[in-house]
Amino acid sequence: MLGVASRADVARWTRLSRSTVSSIVAELVAEGLVVDRDEDGRPGSAGRPPALIALDPAAGVAVGIDFGKRHLAVAAADLSHRVLAEEWVEMPEDYGAEEGLDRAAELVDTVLADSGADRDRILGVGMGLPGPVHRSGIVGSSAILPGWAGTRGGERMAERLGLDVWLGNDANLGALSEATWGAGRDTSALVYLKLATGVGAGIVIDGKLFEGAGGTAGEIGHTTLDETGDICRCGSRGCLETYAAGAAIARMLSRSRSEELDLDGVLSRAAAGDPACRRALQEAGRHIGVAVANLCNLVNPERIVVGGSMGHAGDLLLDSLRVSVGLRAIPSAAEDVEVVLGDLGERAELLGAIALVLHEAGPAWSGRTPVIQQAATAETR
Numbered sequence: 001m002l003g004v005a006s007r008a009d010v011a012r013w014t015r016l017s018r019s020t021v022s023s024i025v026a027e028l029v030a031e032g033l034v035v036d037r038d039e040d041g042r043p044g045s046a047g048r049p050p051a052l053i054a055l056d057p058a059a060g061v062a063v064g065i066d067f068g069k070r071h072l073a074v075a076a077a078d079l080s081h082r083v084l085a086e087e088w089v090e091m092p093e094d095y096g097a098e099e100g101l102d103r104a105a106e107l108v109d110t111v112l113a114d115s116g117a118d119r120d121r122i123l124g125v126g127m128g129l130p131g132p133v134h135r136s137g138i139v140g141s142s143a144i145l146p147g148w149a150g151t152r153g154g155e156r157m158a159e160r161l162g163l164d165v166w167l168g169n170d171a172n173l174g175a176l177s178e179a180t181w182g183a184g185r186d187t188s189a190l191v192y193l194k195l196a197t198g199v200g201a202g203i204v205i206d207g208k209l210f211e212g213a214g215g216t217a218g219e220i221g222h223t224t225l226d227e228t229g230d231i232c233r234c235g236s237r238g239c240l241e242t243y244a245a246g247a248a249i250a251r252m253l254s255r256s257r258s259e260e261l262d263l264d265g266v267l268s269r270a271a272a273g274d275p276a277c278r279r280a281l282q283e284a285g286r287h288i289g290v291a292v293a294n295l296c297n298l299v300n301p302e303r304i305v306v307g308g309s310m311g312h313a314g315d316l317l318l319d320s321l322r323v324s325v326g327l328r329a330i331p332s333a334a335e336d337v338e339v340v341l342g343d344l345g346e347r348a349e350l351l352g353a354i355a356l357v358l359h360e361a362g363p364a365w366s367g368r369t370p371v372i373q374q375a376a377t378a379e380t381r
């Protein structure tokens, strides 16, 4: 998490010559954006040539916000990727966009005060939501936070905070953080699966998020498993989510017993040995594996990183998922891929919101325009 790299690493990633990288680094050091560091992230010691470099922590602060079904998390990190302050609060079921944004704005103030960061040092705010986020900044239909559909959450947040805001889908942000700091490091093609109340995926190719034409790539939960199956909330039939989303599993199990279960209840009973809950999670792994096998045939990923609360089921879920991928992906694609648990757990999406800012903001980075500027462009059409 310390964000250090050698000049040779940078040359390899950028395919620039070492001498070009050295002269660019020298310029960035002169501008105060890059500093010398040792392997532990401490300032390079005098007397020997410093091998590693990092972004200067003092050059800026990135803020991340993660909106979950029942939680809200906010963190601030410096440019050396060190988290300075972090806050998590519980949220009421089905909280709406305005309530969520108000609470998040309060927490941003708290986190900035705790971290001692000046507001004028903030590069921007990354924000993750459990729903599709179109490139226009409009939030699509979400079963997890239905009150947010059709809103421009990023733009509203930018107005509240007076800061640049980048909005992303939570699975995309999980993919970005696992690729930057977690189980997806050093992969050329990574797919992150967020398995929780819903089923989502984020795809990172050569270190960059693949978002598709409109920004909604990775909606693996709406892969058709049975074209005559139940109608899904998206309007199609037999989608993966109707079989294997946490909400669907909990509903199915609740019907077979006298108690109302949610996903956490299913996971804790499975861990205690409940046969029905264990079977439901194994079968969910098998169903998810069918969709993942199709994805492997199309994208040929090197690693599938599993995150989201269903990841707590561990090998109970992952083993059946792996078997399903092995049976259904073409042999070469199945051989190329390994399916592993994420390293960052429930913080993956929050850290991904910070990674989004580090990838997109600031004078030393080039990338997408923040959402507040995108929205203004859209209105002038």
Ligand SMILES: [Zn+2]
Residues within 6 Å of the ligand: 221, 222, 232, 233, 234, 235, 236, 239, 241
């Ligand atoms: Zn669907």
